Amino acid sequence: MNHISRGFLGLAGCLVVGACAFLPSRGAAQTSPKPDQWIHVRVESKDNSGETVRVNVPVEMAEKVLPAIHHENLRGGKVHIHNAHLDDVDLRTLLEAVRSSKDGEYVTVQGNGDNVRVAKSAGYLYIHVTEKKVCDKTAKQTEGKEVSAKNATAKESKVEVKIPMKVVDALFSAGEDELDVLAALRALSSSGDTELVSIKDDEDTVRVWIDSKNVSD
Amino acid sequence: MIFLAKAALGIGATLILTGAYVFHEGVIQVSVDENRAAGSHVHIWVPAMVVPVALHFVPNHNLKEAAAKAGPYLPVLREVSKELAKYPEADLVEVLDANQHVHIAVHRGRVYIDAVSDNDDIHVSFPVETLSDVADRLEEAAPGV
Numbered sequence: 001m002n003h004i005s006r007g008f009l010g011l012a013g014c015l016v017v018g019a020c021a022f023l024p025s026r027g028a029a030q031t032s033p034k035p036d037q038w039i040h041v042r043v044e045s046k047d048n049s050g051e052t053v054r055v056n057v058p059v060e061m062a063e064k065v066l067p068a069i070h071h072e073n074l075r076g077g078k079v080h081i082h083n084a085h086l087d088d089v090d091l092r093t094l095l096e097a098v099r100s101s102k103d104g105e106y107v108t109v110q111g112n113g114d115n116v117r118v119a120k121s122a123g124y125l126y127i128h129v130t131e132k133k134v135c136d137k138t139a140k141q142t143e144g145k146e147v148s149a150k151n152a153t154a155k156e157s158k159v160e161v162k163i164p165m166k167v168v169d170a171l172f173s174a175g176e177d178e179l180d181v182l183a184a185l186r187a188l189s190s191s192g193d194t195e196l197v198s199i200k201d202d203e204d205t206v207r208v209w210i211d212s213k214n215v216s217d
Numbered sequence: 218m219i220f221l222a223k224a225a226l227g228i229g230a231t232l233i234l235t236g237a238y239v240f241h242e243g244v245i246q247v248s249v250d251e252n253r254a255a256g257s258h259v260h261i262w263v264p265a266m267v268v269p270v271a272l273h274f275v276p277n278h279n280l281k282e283a284a285a286k287a288g289p290y291l292p293v294l295r296e297v298s299k300e301l302a303k304y305p306e307a308d309l310v311e312v313l314d315a316n317q318h319v320h321i322a323v324h325r326g327r328v329y330i331d332a333v334s335d336n337d338d339i340h341v342s343f344p345v346e347t348l349s350d351v352a353d354r355l356e357e358a359a360p361g362v
Contacts, residue, residue, distance in 0.1 A: 031241070036304075037238075044305045045314075048315070049314045049315050049316075051312070052312070052313045052314070053311070053312050053313075054308070054310070054311040054312075055309070055310050056307065056309055057301070057309065058303075058304055060300070060303075061297075061300035061301070061303075061304070064299070064300050065293060065294050065297055065300065067295055068295070069294035070289060071289070214304065214306060214307050
């Protein structure tokens with residue numbers, strides 16, 4: 001082998017090694033962006049620890065992983081509830097009545113402490129609950145004594161739930177005493193960007209929403 | 218002399234090729250630092266390709282035991298691995314408070330798990346495929362578990 005062919009061989013070897021090193025790794029093979037829907041959960045604590053929890057999960061991934069989980073009441077993407085009649089309220093019948101009704105406000109309860117509103121509008125089910133609690137600032141309330149206005153503070157907790165009706169339908173599409181979470185996720189993935197749950201009180205703020213971003217805002 | 222040069226060239230080329238292949242397949246990084254006096258500091262870099270090979274040398278009864286324990290979670294592990302490969306960039310979980318920070322993310326097809334607290338700094342990263350490699354080997358050891 002003469003010097004030229006040896007040099008050529010060496011050059012070719014270097015090129016092969018270089019090309020091999022710059023090949024995308026196995027993990028980074030699929031880098032094309034996909035307009036997937038993501039479920040985001042954010043919990044922010046207002047206490048001194050300032051704990052914040054952020055969870056971002058692709059809906060498609062949740063759909064695939066959920067059927068693989070078999071733990072207690074969750075099996076095959078369905079949650080088995082032993083008694084759907086919660087406190088003598090037939091939830092399934094109630095939701096069926098809401099589903100088949102026209103848009104409107106179904107329940108409005110306004111009291112001194114709590115406000116509850118259940119409504120259906122433009123394909124969404126809305127549940128808004130506002131709870132007001134009167135708390136003693138000193139936390140040393142003597143039994144039998146009323147909290148004085150000076151020491152009393154009103155704490156308000158707000159729960160707002162907005163669920164597409166097709167997700168509610170999917171959730172209750174399984175048999176009796178079952179919630180089809182998998183079907184609900186599938187319905188959710190086609191619902192577009194939406195805020196699902198918002199809870200605000202003096203201790204925590206909880207938000208659950210769905211959009212196409214892969215990080216929390 | 219020429220023979221020695223040729224042998225050195227062969228060994229060198231083999232090392233370079235092996236290095237390039239290892240780089241291509243990715244590495245598993247584990248870093249543990251205890252933030253206290255005489256605390257331990259462990260930093261490990263292992264080629265990810267070693268994991269499936271090394272699992273073949275683990276005694277089968279040990280693998281069966283591990284598979285039996287991990288059995289219910291293997292399908293979940295496999296699905297998570299398969300799905301994570303589709304999301305090379307993702308911030309999955311973040312827990313933050315005054316004393317600790319836990320972050321699980323995928324960046325360029327690698328899973329990063331970081332747990333930083335007042336006492337310890339733990340950083341683990343590995344290619345997503347390592348999860349399925351482990352799940353495959355455990356399932357081979359105890360099929361149908």
